[in-house]
Amino acid sequence: MTTGFQRCGEFALALLLLLLCAAFRRTLEADPVTHMLVQLPALAWAGWLFAGVASVRRPRLEAAPTNAGGGAGLLIVFFGIVFWMLPRSIDGALTSPEIEAAKFLTVPFLVGAPLRLSWYRAHPILRGFLLSNALSMLGVLAWLYMAAPIRVCNSYLVEDQQRLGLAFLLVALSLAAIWGGRLFFKPDGGSAGDLLPDLKANGSTSYDT
Template structure:
């Protein structure tokens, strides 16, 4: 119940950012859209699915993710039809399936997805800071640069966040050495 409330809160917050999304691509792509994904993620927090559904749901989530990453759809998301599509698909077809499939994904696949997310953010950051043309017709060139740098900062932050458990062990499971040895039976 608490998670549903959090989901609704995230969704309401995203809707409240409507005006800000028109003004700034950073607020649109890196605040509003993630909040919508978070809403779906939270809504599915306590749900479980059979293992067989994990991969198809992950593929659905990846499709929706790639769809909304296309610059033309960032423009489209500001039109009435696109806005409706954004509010429906980001929570229900990205956040929700991602949460449902995540527990079934092995560590290698998780690492692969994280590594790809980082490299993709890096490429996008480079593209948006260096493109000689406006990539989105709805935003100013200066805003496009801001978005590029925001992608790079996010990539750096996520890299640190994801590297900490790998390098120093999980905070809840104790240091890497002990956990690793107990797991391999030493």
């Protein structure tokens, strides 16, 4: 069980993440690598933490029957990620204050938070499937950004796009090494799908059956 003190800490960290993402908006967004691989994950992480805190205050959140098996929540996450993977959305965030504001709301609350509320309810095979798909998707994007003759964002240089592709490739390889490594070196350290870092709350490790 996590303590109230830890909860406070997580809530403060989530707020801090949101604040830092907003305060260093220009700097982070000047480069697509920090925009995609620092700011967006940090916003999602903030949402993840918020959901953890919220589900302590309202335990029914985590056990909502509507989200049995985590399917509904993970589908929200899926569409949230698809939307923010469209180069159009990224360009839009840079040129339109409305889309930028939408990013600060939707990435925490339609990606990070539902992921936190659904991930551990999902069947390990579903989790494994999603993780492997995330890896292959990163790989395809990496290849696309490095090799495609088109410029996907009007707001970023072609050179930056290629660097982003390389960064995606490195992230994909690192995640593959970490996730794959855990299977080999910690075979009893959890079920196959239970491979996210130890951010579990309430000791709730069992998935819905």
